Amino acid sequence: MASKLVASPETQAFLDKVAGLDQPGTGEDRTKRIVRRIIGDLFATIDEFDVSEDEFWHALNFMASAAPEFGxxxxxxxxxxxxxxxxxxxxxxxxxxxxxxxxxxxxxxxxxxxxxxxxxxxxxxxxxxxxxxxxxxxxxxxxxxxxxxxxxxxxxxxxxxxxxxxxxxxxxxxxxxxxxxxxxxxxxxxxxxxxxxxxxxxxxxxxxxxxxxxxxxxxxxxxxxxxxxxxxxxxxxxxxxxxxxxxxxxxxxxxxxxxxxxxxxxxxxxxxxxxxxxxxxxxxxxxxxxxxxxxxxxxxxxxxxxxxx
Structure with a gap:
């Protein structure tokens, strides 16, 4: 279940903007809905596990270095x-x-x-x-x-x-x-x-x-x-x-x-x-x-x- 912050109207509206759902008639609707789900789930994970700013950037840096091993x-x-x-x-x-x-x-x-x-x-x-x-x-x-x-x-x-x-x-x-x-x-x-x-x-x-x-x-x-x-x-x-x-x-x-x-x-x-x-x-x-x-x-x-x- 999403945290109070993620479930708030403000965050939900923000997710709609990030995924382009507030711009009907543009882009691909299915892609927008998938992107919104992925980002929303990651927002919820960050909040639930109290991921710090340093931890977030450490994870992103790790993924960047991992690209050759994505297979x-x-x-x-x-x-x-x-x-x-x-x-x-x-x-x-x-x-x-x-x-x-x-x-x-x-x-x-x-x-x-x-x-x-x-x-x-x-x-x-x-x-x-x-x-x-x-x-x-x-x-x-x-x-x-x-x-x-x-x-x-x-x-x-x-x-x-x-x-x-x-x-x-x-x-x-x-x-x-x-x-x-x-x-x-x-x-x-x-x-x-x-x-x-x-x-x-x-x-x-x-x-x-x-x-x-x-x-x-x-x-x-x-x-x-x-x-x-x-x-x-x-x-x-x-x-x-x-x-x-x-x-x-x-x-x-x-x-x-x-x-x-x-x-x-x-x-x-x-x-x-x-x-x-x-x-x-x-x-x-x-x-x-x-x-x-x-x-x-x-x-x-x-x-x-x-x-x-």
Whole structure:
């Protein structure tokens, strides 16, 4: 409940002015109402917790310095997961069921990764991590294959670092796009990734420290899966057994996105993959939902790094 000061006619009229609600016919009404709600809630927070002038400017200075890590803020403060919760709730309300569960994108995608048909090798061979073979199909809700779907995959190396953001890695290392074959199949060879933590000494870590939380993510592999006429799917799978599997600072873990992990050591399996060492295998199918509107087939409009392959 708003304080006496915030609820006063004087402050309420002031909020109307700040948000432009006293100027009908100008600007965008929805934007005005959103701005008024946000500022009014912040006014109420300042008053309720007796935030001092110095505390206010300290917080604003902190947010200014945090700008490079806003993508981590969106994940770590639960905004990305809450957006997924809202979309899940809307689907449930509309009776839309099935499909691979969505989960957060995170801030480390790079557009323009090389594309191949059916199979791709993601790693450049510089990391001696355990080989990962992942394969499966892209299908519709009836289990029919979706040929020509694009499986856009990216993940961290064994140090928890992503290419482009980690300048020691080659361009597009551990990033590829794979077009499914006539049976909807995709397959890739890579390395088993490690989880990561938010940057040491950064603003995300500082904020999480203040609220008594860690900034660790379990090992995972990100995916965009898209095909004409189907909803764009943003999701990721987790590597089972990771100590942070159900304690992800970004709240991205979902039970249906923890596929079984098989470690293959028999010579026949090793030879069949053209390898000379044991490897980890993950089989996982993606199920797409038919798009109801054209915009559902597109990724969100968040800002992303774009490079040419």
């Amino acid at each position: 981590l803020f969106a994940a770590g403060l639960g905004f990305e997961h809450f957006l997924d919760m809202r979309m899940d709730a809307a689907d449930a309300e509309a009776g839309i069921e099935g499909g691979t569960p969505r989960t957060i994108e995170g801030p480390l995608y790079v557009k323009g990764a090389p594309r191949s048909k059916g199979f791709a090798r993601l790693d450049d061979g510089a990391d001696d991590g355990e080989v990962l073979i992942m394969h499966g199909r892209v299908v519709d809700k009836d289990g029919k294959p979706v040929a020509g779907a694009i499986v856009d995959v990216w993940h961290a190396n064994t140090l928890g670092n992503y290419s482009y953001f980690d300048k020691t890695q080659s361009e597009f290392n551990l990033r590829r796009q794979i077009e499914t074959d006539e049976e909807g199949r995709y397959k890739f060879r890579s390395i088993v990734p490690s989880g990561y933590a938010v940057p040491k000494g950064g603003t995300t870590e500082a904020l999480l420290d203040l609220v008594g939380r860690h900034g660790n993510r379990p090992a995972h592999v990100h995916f965009f899966v898209s095909a004409s006429g189907y909803r764009h799917l943003t999701t990721q799978i987790n590597i089972d057994g990771d100590p942070y599997l159900h304690d992800d600072f970004a709240y991205a873990t979902r039970d249906d996105l923890i596929p079984p992990i098989e470690r293959k050591a028999d010579p026949a399996a090793i030879h069949a993959e053209g390898l000379n060492t044991p490897f980890t295998e993950i089989a996982f199918d993606f199920t797409l939902i038919t798009a109801g509107e054209a915009e559902e087939a597109e990724a969100s409009s968040r800002s992303r790094v774009a490079l040419a392959a």
